[in-house]
Each structure stands twice: as structure tokens, then as C-alpha cells.
Amino acid sequence: MANTKQITIHGHVPFHLHEHEGLCKKLAFMNSPTAGIRINYVGPTEHRKNDHGGKTAFYAFQLEGTEAVSTPWLQSFVDQVKEIGGDVGLVRIYDIDGKQAITLKL
Secondary structure: OOOEEEEEEEEEEEOOHHHOHHHHHHHHHHOOOOOOEEEEEEEEEEEEEOOOOOEEEEEEEEEEEEEEOOHHHHHHHHHHHHHOOOEEEEEEEEEOOOOEEEOOOO
């Protein structure tokens, strides 16, 4: 069972983030009525060159809230954002039950 955590993760994701199966499952959880964490998007905030000679629209995101999720689940979210070409610039996670800050690998 995972400890309850206060979570703040900010970054950028490309418009095609729905193409990553693992990330889609996490996004679905965040939008379920029982989840205590939510993800919000702003944008597009920038356009980055892609491998096809064009540009890809990126959206800023803010993942915030309180929920009992495991640290590996959160690390997997960060890793999957990077796998799809996004980035994570801010991570603040506090384990409320364990009374300690959690560090993720960026």
C-alpha cells in the first residue's frame, strides 16, 4: 500500500502524448472521479522542431494534488513524459504518512 503524498509536478508535453500507452493509463487515472491528483494543461506554450522537418506543439502541464500513489508510479510518470519528448522542470513530493520529502530522478 502506498503512502499518501502531496504532489506537484510541472513540465511540458507534446500534443501527441495520447500515443504513449503507459502515459494514457496514468492520465486516465488522474481524470477519474476518485483520484486526488489532477493534471491541467496550458498552451500550446511553444513549438519545437521535430524529425519530420516541421514543428511540434508543446503544452505546459501542472500535476497537483494529494493521493496515495507509489514513488515508482510517480517516477514512471516522469520517465514516460520524457519518453514521449516532453520535459519535467519542477517536482515537489512530500510523503505525508512518512513525513519526508521524496526525490525523483529527472
